[in-house]
Amino acid sequence: MENYIQNIELINQYLNKTLSEIETQNFENRLKTDSSFETLYAEHITFLEGLKRQQLRAVIVKAKQSYIKNKWFRYLGISIAVLIVSVFVYMNLNNTNSKKTDVQPEEINKTKVVLDSVKPEDIFVKDIIKVDTLKTEKVVDKKQGVKNEITRQKEIVAVKIPKKSPQKVTVNSQKDTTIVCNEGTKLNVKANSFVNENNETFKGKVDLNIIEYYKLSDMLLANLSTQSDGKQLETGGMLFIEAKHGSERLNLKPSSTIEISFPSKNKKEDMQLFSGAWQNGNINWKPENTRVIYDEELSNDIEAIEIIERDDTEVPFAVIEQAPIYPGCENSSTEFSKKCTRSEISKFVQRNFNTDIAANLGLRGRQRVNVIFRINQNGNVDNMQFRSSHPDLEREANRVIALLPKMQPGRQRGKAVSVPYSLPIIFEVEGTREFSAKIGSVPRVSLLTQDSIINKRFEDRLTGKDSIDVSVSEVNGYVLRTSKLGWINCDRFINNSNRIKYKLKIKDSENVIVNMVFKSVNSLMPSWRINGVYDFRSLPKGEAIVLVAIKKQNGKLYFDVVETKTEENPNIEFNFKEVNLEELKNELQKLNKQF
């Protein structure tokens, strides 16, 4: 034992390097010669290494823990940062928009009064043939960087679903204006069509706030639906329009109308305008009496007649070096694109010109509308002038020409210039005086392609077919007129003989809103909740539908959709999932395909 202790002590000293040089040498020699000593040494080293492992392991475990802690701190930090940013953004948006609430219900009441005061005499105002010069401004909306959201004032529950932001357009009330909105809606506002609250003609800047509802998700978020007194409608798009000057609300003059063109890929017949009013949380649409109203004061405005701006160079279409190019007519050969543009414009007018107007006016025989317009340096159509036997035809021509797409502007010596373009529209109205009984027969439109400005002869083949049936399905939008602002819907009634009552019972139905999306038609039906039963009233049987349920409780949003068919006594249970606003929007956008 004594010996052992001595040896271990010696080894420790050696390892700690406290031995003198001679002693060290002796030690090493002994390792080589004394095998039992060597074993002892090796054993001791092994022991020390084992001990070291123990220590090292403790360090590693500590390192691992701090690594994991760091990782979680990082995740935590990131999520907290994200949370703070989103809360901040959300609160900001809420602030900016809280002012814009509680406008709409009053608005609708007001517009109702306006409609009632439309005088029937207005319809028969005598009109002289006149040159109707329109100065058209295209107002391109600046998309607002921050998505504005308005809270809906209807909801008593704490959750606020942000409303779609309105597009703001400022127009001069003394000028004719065409507005093209983000989602394709075109508004044609005539000069001097606004009155203030005291029914005086308003002159000055008018702020138009327009909200477009074409997407299902937008409609669902605004809790919009398509029904008129319980009858199902199919929609071609909804709008909310309000006109303001500062805080003063403006209305349309009883005799004035706004022309609205709703874009649409598949045109359906019998579309008409409906105006909406909110009742018990659902919107009810009532058909507007679409009336033809003349505008007496149109040409009174001197400013509007100003035709040409001074610094505007004009080069007629027939002689221009590089003619304006209609979309799709881009070609290396200028001659080709010129021909193409000409024929495309002709085709477009042929397709869109509604000759029923002439028939409905009782006009018979060959009708002619002379149109002169200008394709300006931006490629937009302006300075339209019309001459025809009836102002309604001029109006229709105006409508069609205003619908022309933006073209590439014409160029002379490389510089964009304005190009005057003349286009006589000639068509024949067939049939007898009892025409109104035969709505099915479509008059033919033909265009005389003659550039009347420089009297150049055109090749006949440019006209393509000299007559084309105006086919309803080809028209790329619905054009309707309204004398009301507020909620506007372009709709038609859906008639279906096989109808059933559809009532849905839901457990836990507190604060739940259920809407029904139809897969086959653009229709969205609301439900009326009575004692926990959701009544959809009468619906066509066997339709594929999607039920969209949104629940708001304790400041949280829950959402679920169920795909099903309309059948009697449905048995459906919603499996609500909690969502945040962004998730709800995404979920609803997924449904957009259904429309």
Place this chain on the structure above:
Amino acid sequence: MNDKKILELFKEGQREKAFRRLYSLYPKIEALIMSKGGQKQDASDVFQEALIILNRNLEKSDFKLTASFYTYLYSVSRFIWKDTQKKFSKEELHNFNDTEIEHFHNILEEKKYQLAEHAFLELGERCQKLLQLFYHKAMSFKAIAEVMQFKSEKIAKNQKYKCLSKVKDIYRNSKTFQS
């Protein structure tokens, strides 16, 4: 890049910091072990072992890291796992290249130390503490006697040798038991 920093940390003796950085490689090693049929706990053990081997090698003056830490730890971990599974065939053992032989030696060496460690852990608490104080903290017997409340320096010294011979006995026994 990162490897250089870790090496510097090792040189400066800041092992904990170095290991913490190396743990960012752990998920990949875990995936490797789990793909070879191991559990999370196995992966954690293997990685720890690999870090110990790395640390030991770094302390050797003649060791040079030829690859990145990731490559090194990956191959060592793979070796350790294969070794614990006893999956080396004779053919494989014969066809090892230089680095593989080195890994293999490292593992064998480490196994020996592992045994010593186990032996140490089988000691009583007081023995463990006494040895740790003496060898890790390099405390004098006098100080140890004070901390551990031995009556005298000599008793502490005697106690230490008793513990030491005990641990060596355990080690020897387990070694013969293993072989």
